[in-house]
Amino acid sequence: MRIRDNFKSILLLYDIIAAIAVALLLYYIAYYVVIDKFQIMPVSWGRIVEIKKFLDSKISSESHKNIFIFGSSTTIEGLDCNRLDEFLPENFASYNLAWTGGSPHQLLLILPAVNAAKPYMAVLCVDYWSLFEDSRIPSELLNIVGWWQFIPQSELEYFSSNFNKEEFDELKESRFLHLWQMRSFLPETLEAYVREFSRPDLRYDGYRTNFKAPWVRTKVVSPTAMEKDIEKFRRLATSLKTDDMQRGIDALGSIVSYVSQNGIKVTIVLSPFNPKAAESIDKNTMNCAIEAVSELAKKHSAIFINQFALLSPDQFADGAHAFEPGRIIWTEALGQAISKECKTQE
Amino acid sequence: MLFQTPEFLLLMLSVMLAVAMIRGGTLQIIILLLASYLFYMSWDPSFIFLIIFSTLSVYIAALAIERSQQKHWRVFWLILSCTVNLTILGFFKYYNFFVDSLNQAFTVLGAGSILPLLKITLPVGISFYTFQSLGYPVDVFRGVKKAERSLLHVALYVAFFPNLLSGPILRSTEFLPQLKNVVELRHDNLRRGFHLFLVGLVKKVLIADYLAPISNQIFSSPKGLPSVLIWFGTLAFSLQIFCDFSGYTDMARGVAQMLGFNVPINFNYPYAARSITEFWRRWHISLSSWLRDYLYIPLGGSRGGNVKTYRNLMVTMGLCGLWHGASWNFILWGFYQGVLLVIERITGKAKQKTFAEKMAAASEASETNKGAGGLIGKLMALIFTQYLVFLGWLIFRIVKWDDMIYCIRKYVIFDFNFDISAFGLGGANPFIAIFAMFFFVLFHIFSYRIGGIANQLDRLRWPERNLVYVMTVFALITLWPTGRTSFIYFQF
Numbered sequence: 001m002r003i004r005d006n007f008k009s010i011l012l013l014y015d016i017i018a019a020i021a022v023a024l025l026l027y028y029i030a031y032y033v034v035i036d037k038f039q040i041m042p043v044s045w046g047r048i049v050e051i052k053k054f055l056d057s058k059i060s061s062e063s064h065k066n067i068f069i070f071g072s073s074t075t076i077e078g079l080d081c082n083r084l085d086e087f088l089p090e091n092f093a094s095y096n097l098a099w100t101g102g103s104p105h106q107l108l109l110i111l112p113a114v115n116a117a118k119p120y121m122a123v124l125c126v127d128y129w130s131l132f133e134d135s136r137i138p139s140e141l142l143n144i145v146g147w148w149q150f151i152p153q154s155e156l157e158y159f160s161s162n163f164n165k166e167e168f169d170e171l172k173e174s175r176f177l178h179l180w181q182m183r184s185f186l187p188e189t190l191e192a193y194v195r196e197f198s199r200p201d202l203r204y205d206g207y208r209t210n211f212k213a214p215w216v217r218t219k220v221v222s223p224t225a226m227e228k229d230i231e232k233f234r235r236l237a238t239s240l241k242t243d244d245m246q247r248g249i250d251a252l253g254s255i256v257s258y259v260s261q262n263g264i265k266v267t268i269v270l271s272p273f274n275p276k277a278a279e280s281i282d283k284n285t286m287n288c289a290i291e292a293v294s295e296l297a298k299k300h301s302a303i304f305i306n307q308f309a310l311l312s313p314d315q316f317a318d319g320a321h322a323f324e325p326g327r328i329i330w331t332e333a334l335g336q337a338i339s340k341e342c343k344t345q346e
Numbered sequence: 347m348l349f350q351t352p353e354f355l356l357l358m359l360s361v362m363l364a365v366a367m368i369r370g371g372t373l374q375i376i377i378l379l380l381a382s383y384l385f386y387m388s389w390d391p392s393f394i395f396l397i398i399f400s401t402l403s404v405y406i407a408a409l410a411i412e413r414s415q416q417k418h419w420r421v422f423w424l425i426l427s428c429t430v431n432l433t434i435l436g437f438f439k440y441y442n443f444f445v446d447s448l449n450q451a452f453t454v455l456g457a458g459s460i461l462p463l464l465k466i467t468l469p470v471g472i473s474f475y476t477f478q479s480l481g482y483p484v485d486v487f488r489g490v491k492k493a494e495r496s497l498l499h500v501a502l503y504v505a506f507f508p509n510l511l512s513g514p515i516l517r518s519t520e521f522l523p524q525l526k527n528v529v530e531l532r533h534d535n536l537r538r539g540f541h542l543f544l545v546g547l548v549k550k551v552l553i554a555d556y557l558a559p560i561s562n563q564i565f566s567s568p569k570g571l572p573s574v575l576i577w578f579g580t581l582a583f584s585l586q587i588f589c590d591f592s593g594y595t596d597m598a599r600g601v602a603q604m605l606g607f608n609v610p611i612n613f614n615y616p617y618a619a620r621s622i623t624e625f626w627r628r629w630h631i632s633l634s635s636w637l638r639d640y641l642y643i644p645l646g647g648s649r650g651g652n653v654k655t656y657r658n659l660m661v662t663m664g665l666c667g668l669w670h671g672a673s674w675n676f677i678l679w680g681f682y683q684g685v686l687l688v689i690e691r692i693t694g695k696a697k698q699k700t701f702a703e704k705m706a707a708a709s710e711a712s713e714t715n716k717g718a719g720g721l722i723g724k725l726m727a728l729i730f731t732q733y734l735v736f737l738g739w740l741i742f743r744i745v746k747w748d749d750m751i752y753c754i755r756k757y758v759i760f761d762f763n764f765d766i767s768a769f770g771l772g773g774a775n776p777f778i779a780i781f782a783m784f785f786f787v788l789f790h791i792f793s794y795r796i797g798g799i800a801n802q803l804d805r806l807r808w809p810e811r812n813l814v815y816v817m818t819v820f821a822l823i824t825l826w827p828t829g830r831t832s833f834i835y836f837q838f
Contacts, residue, residue, distance in 0.1 A: 002530065006366035009533040015808070017538060020813035026816070027823045183824055187556075187778050194777040222765045229571045 003015035025247050034186065036147070041185040042192045044100040045140055046208045048110070052150055052227050054211060067338065068114065070107050071098035071125030078322040079125070080213040080331045087335030092120070095211040103130035104251040107139055109145045111258050112155055121265040123338065124255065126307060127235075127320075128281070131248035131289050132240045133272050137163070139181060142170045149177040159323055177277050177312050216327055217317040218259035229319030233277035240281070242288045249292050256300040260272050267338055268293060272330055274309040277319050291306050305337050347388035349597045350547060352464045358601065362531060371528040375498045378529075378605070382507035386471070389511075395470035396434060397505050402543075403430045404479045405500040408486040412493035419489060427483045435476045438469055443672030471511035473669055477502050477636055481705035483519040484640055491518050499525045508601040512594050514612040514632035516675065529606050531654070539604030541800040544818060546596030548658035551790070552817060555827045556782040557582040568753050572763035575771070576740075576756040582779055585786050588617065591630070596800070615794055620727040622686040625735055633669070637662050653690065655691065660684040670742070679741040686734060732794055 034040045039049060058066060067088070069079060075098035084094045101105075104126060113121060145151060151159065151171070160168055170181075207214050219228065259265050270293065290306060299305035310333055315326030322330055347353045361381045365374050387394050407427030423824030452582040464782050482503065485491035494500050503521050513755065571579075594614040602609040612632050612802045619625035626634045642662040644804045648655040661679065667680015740757055744750040787801075803811060 001529070002365060003369065007532040009531045009536055010362065010366060012533045013540070015812050016815060023819035023823060026820055030824075089771055116382050183826060188775065190781075191775045191778045224570050224572075225800050226569075232568075281433070319808055320529075320729050 002119065004177065005344060019320070027183070028179065031182065035179065035182055040189055041144075041182075042140075042188040043196075043208055044192075045185070047099050047142055047146060048141065048207055049275045050208045051099065051211070052110060052113050054095070054097070054209075055110070055117040058117040058119070065090060065093060065344075066117070066119040067094040067116070067121045067123060068097050069094060069120045069123040069125060070102060070103040071111075071115065071269075071271065072130065073098070073100045074126055074127055074320055074322070075125040075215050076100065076214045076318075078327050078330050079334065080216070080327055082212050083334040085332045087332070087339040089339070089342050092125075094338075098125065098212055098214075101138070101141075103127070103133050104248055105130075105133055106253055106256055108139060108159055108251055109137070109141065109150055111125050111159075111255060112151055112257060115262045115264070118262060119264060119269060121338065121341065122259050123267045123269060124252070124335070125269045125271045126252065126293070128278075128289065129236055129285075131252070131293070133242045134243075134247050137167050139170060140184065141198045143169060143178040146171055146173060147182070148248055158239050158258075159254070162251050211300075213259045216324055217321065219317070220323055221318045226318060228277045230274060231319075233274065233319040234280040237277060239283045240285055242285050245289060245292060249296065251277060253296050253300075256296060256302050259303065261298050265341065266297075266300065266340070268297050268302055269334065270306045270308045272309070272322065272326070274311075274316045275309065275311055275317055278309070279336070303337075303341065305334070307333060327334060347385055349543075349594070350550065353388070354385075355609045356807070357385060363602065365529050369528075371526075372498065374529045375452070375525060378497060378507075379502045379505065380431075380584075382502065382510060383506040385654045386505060386510060388468065389470045393472075394593060395471055396472070397475060398501075399722070400431055400434065400476065401501045401504045402498075403427050404482050404504070405494070405497050407483045409495075410681075411483055411486050418713050424483055424487045430598055430763040431476050431479050435472060435721075438466055439471055440465060440668075440672045459540060467732065474513045474515055475504055475510060477633075477669075481640060485518050487533040491522070494522055496525075500565055506599040506607075507600070508605075508607075512591070513596070513630075514595055514598070514610055515636050516609065516632075517636075520610065531607065532603075535606050536604050538800065538804055539600040539602070540598050541600070541803040542603060543600030543786055543805075544815075545800045546593040546598075546600060547822060548789070548818065549589040549593030549596065551822055551826055553669075553782050553786050554586045554593060556775070556778050556825075557586035559588070560744070560771065560776055561586055562686050563771055563774040565749070565753070567742070568749050571756070572766060573756040573759075573761040574764055577752050577760075578776070578779075580736050580740055580753075580757060581783065583616075583743050586785060587742075588613070589658055589737065589786065589835055600800075615790070617732055617790070618794065619735075620724060620726065620731055621690055622683065622734065623690055624689070625731060626683070637666055641665065652691075653769075656688045659687050661685065661690070673745055674747075675741055675745050679738055684743055686738075696743075732812040741776075 041044060041049075055068075055248065071079075076096065079096050079098075081094040081096045085092070088094060104124065107124065154171065154221060163171065173181075184288050222228065252268070254267070260266050270290070290308075296302070306331065310330060311322060311326045315323055315329065317323035317326075347357065361377060363568045364377045368374050368377065383397070386397060400651065404427050407423045410423040412421045414423060414726045441527060445461045445463055448461060449463075452458060452460050482491070482500070484717055490824050494503075499522055502525060503516065503518060504519070518567065535611045561579050561583035564575055566577070567582070568576060595612040599609045599611070610632060612630060614628040614631065616625055616629035619628050642658055645658040645661060646654050647658060661684075663684030664677060665679065666683070667676045670676040670679070737757060741750060744753055803814065806814065
């Protein structure tokens with residue numbers, strides 16, 4: 001009798017199970033509409049989706065005159081492609097396709113689309129610290145890549161050696177699970193929008209789809225914030241060790257090898273670094289890194305441009321990102337360097 | 347195995363089904379004990395022997411105390427059981443801390459390090475179950491509890507899985523009698539337990555986990571930050587630690603309730619306290635009452651004059667700080683609380699009122715409108731008390747001395763620098779943290795006014811209740827952080 005009563009009590013909780021099922025169903029419907037149809041997500045992720053769409057739209061006959069520039073937020077803020085185009089021959093156009101956190105490792109995720117778009121040149125702007133990067137690719141990015149199928153199933157295996165098991169497993173998950181794991185997008189979107197409205201220099205006005213000159217800061221941060229940010233990069237610079245370089249160099253090697261096989265020219269740029277933060281970099285480590293990148297470029301007939309020490313401290317808005325004068329200098333220097341290549345093609 | 351994981355759901359369902367199918371009470375206790383040991387072993391299997399050893403020590407000691415005719419033997423057994431359990435706690439939790447401090451002192455004196463540091467892993471929940479174990483022989487010694495004949499019952503009392511890792515710290519007088527009955531899964535208990543669990547989950551997932559990144563970010567490197575950010579971080583941590591810990595307690599109580607056990611409350615709106623004394627009656631109640639009954643009163647409590655009372659308060663609160671962790675900042679935090687309690691006793695002596703209550707009374711008297719004045723006075727007392735409590739959380743949170751001093755200075759002396767951009771807080775979602783704080787305030791006030799959300803849920807009719815279920819589960823799914831987060835008090 002008591003056993004039957006126990007089970008009866010448990011079964012009376014059926015409404016809780018039903019409520020959880022309804023909530024789950026609602027979640028999937030809501031998120032499918034919100035993420036897939038309206039693409040409501042933090043702008044930095046939204047930009048990557050738009051970059052993929054942009055690359056897909058460039059699969060056309062004239063696309064071989066395009067120059068695609070990839071990199072991280074330092075590239076987004078540091079290069080103005082409208083100005084860069086002034087240095088290029090008439091039928092060339094450059095596009096700033098960098099995104100926040102866009103390390104060589106992350107760039108691997110978008111390579112099939114780059115290959116399909118077949119630009120004339122891919123410029124890989126690499127931050128010094130990203131050569132040593134061993135952090136995991138954010139789940140959000142892997143889920144975006146999985147949901148919008150950036151990498152065709154047939155090509156997944158090619159990249160397997162560049163991802164750790166956790167990353168690779170996440171990439172291979174079903175779309176059902178990808179949608180489940182995108183649940184942080186709504187609160188983060190809210191955060192991003194509120195944050196942007198609270199700042200004096202609105203960033204996201206067309207930021208997602210602006211592939212020429214996405215954004216530049218209108219003012220330098222306060223001296224205390226600058227000092228703190230520089231200190232952060234100093235600590236980062238000190239922590240970089242030659243032994244940790246392999247993963248970054250391997251990723252870079254895979255990118256160069258993959259795109260150059262398809263006849264796309266590759267230029268590797270070591271991005272400008274704030275000299276104040278660079279003070280604490282170990283010179284031997286730095287030489288090792290530069291040598292490794294240089295050798296890699298030579299091996300794949302790619303161009304290597306070292307612009308590490310191009311800018312002075314007052315040309316940075318914070319510890320890492322170029323401010324307007326710095327942006328002009330970097331853009332012009334890069335424009336002059338790659339224009340030579342374009343002219344030889346002409 | 348955290349409460350909010352599928353693994354725990356599976357364990358809980360298995361236990362419920364097993365308990366439901368078994369007739370005998372003893373067999374049910376065995377199932378619960380196995381589940382408790384399995385739950386503990388999911389963290390680190392090797393430490394299960396510690397719990398078993400602690401159980402055996404207090405089981406034997408309690409029986410020996412009861413059977414001993416002469417007082418000195420009763421005292422002997424009590425001291426032995428306390429020594430055994432405190433030695434285990436002391437070794438695992440405090441050995442490296444004391445050796446390190448000693449070595450540093452000797453290094454300053456020029457003698458160098460004298461003792462080696464050991465690679466010791468802190469067993470999760472050791473402070474909680476050790477205190478639980480310690481209380482039982484004391485209760486038997488005092489004659490408030492008869493020694494339990496069943497080893498199984500004592501073992502389950504020490505290791506009961508819902509509150510094994512972070513409390514509430516159970517009393518043998520409350521829990522052991524509940525094991526005499528056959529476990530029945532009653533519908534009202536199951537539903538009430540689910541409501542408690544849901545409320546705890548909301549506190550943990552929708553508030554604490556959204557406040558954690560911002561307080562972590564601010565306090566990982568606070569130097570250079572303006573006062574406004576130190577205040578923001580302090581507020582975030584104060585709400586985080588409450589929601590994290592009380593959320594865990596609610597879930598623990600919910601799980602126990604589903605199985606038909608009553609576990610006492612641990613929090614009673616501590617941020618509504620208008621004096622530090624009141625705060626300690628509302629915060630971590632099972633620990634503060636344990637310290638009162640097993641430490642403060644045996645030390646003499648308030649019976650031996652003012653000086654002894656103050657000494658007893660300082661010793662109790664200092665040890666309360668040390669209980670939280672093997673670090674000087676916890677000890678300092680304990681003494682800070684002790685000093686505040688002593689000051690309240692001194693200032694409250696004349697009219698038997700605490701300092702904060704006096705402020706409230708003074709403000710009340712100064713107002714011509716008595717109702718509004720009373721409210722303002724209470725509000726002032728509340729703000730003043732919480733200002734001191736939050737200052738205490740700064741000491742509790744920051745381990746590095748220079749960072750702590752910097753933060754305290756910025757907290758106490760406001761610098762009116764509101765240029766807060768570019769401090770790299772963006773990744774910690776500061777605006778979501780602000781939403782979470784507002785949500786906490788609404789949730790807390792609403793809960794306070796209706797006498798607890800779980801109670802209110804019990805009273806709702808079917809359609810409304812299910813609407814709340816769907817909305818809450820939807821909010822939990824949507825806002826559940828993607829990373830796995832633990833509970834702050836697990837480290838203690």
